[in-house]
Amino acid sequence: MIQVLLTELMAQKGRQEGRRITYEEVSRATGIHRTTLTKIADPRGHNVRTDIVDKLCVYFEVPVEKILVHVPDE
Numbered sequence: 001m002i003q004v005l006l007t008e009l010m011a012q013k014g015r016q017e018g019r020r021i022t023y024e025e026v027s028r029a030t031g032i033h034r035t036t037l038t039k040i041a042d043p044r045g046h047n048v049r050t051d052i053v054d055k056l057c058v059y060f061e062v063p064v065e066k067i068l069v070h071v072p073d074e
Contacts, residue, residue: 001071004048006041009060009067030055 010021023041027034032052039046056067 001073003043003069003071004040004046004053004056005067005069006037006056009056009062013060026056026059030059032056 006026010023010026014021023034023037026032026037032055036052040048040052053064053067057064060066
């Protein structure tokens with residue numbers, strides 16, 4: 001399964017900037033609907049379009065391999 005490391009990236013950015021990063025802030029900055037962000041952050045997985053991954057890469061200033069991770073099915 002492919003997982004999106006959104007909550008981890010939000011926490012990391014928050015630590016770097018010394019503040020809390022919210023879904024609402026990411027939504028405003030990227031144009032990705034807040035509901036979509038909460039769905040893709042769910043560990044069970046959710047289909048995510050490549051344009052959304054691209055926007056997250058730009059916002060967090062990281063390559064795609066920092067956004068997505070493959071977790072083997074059990």
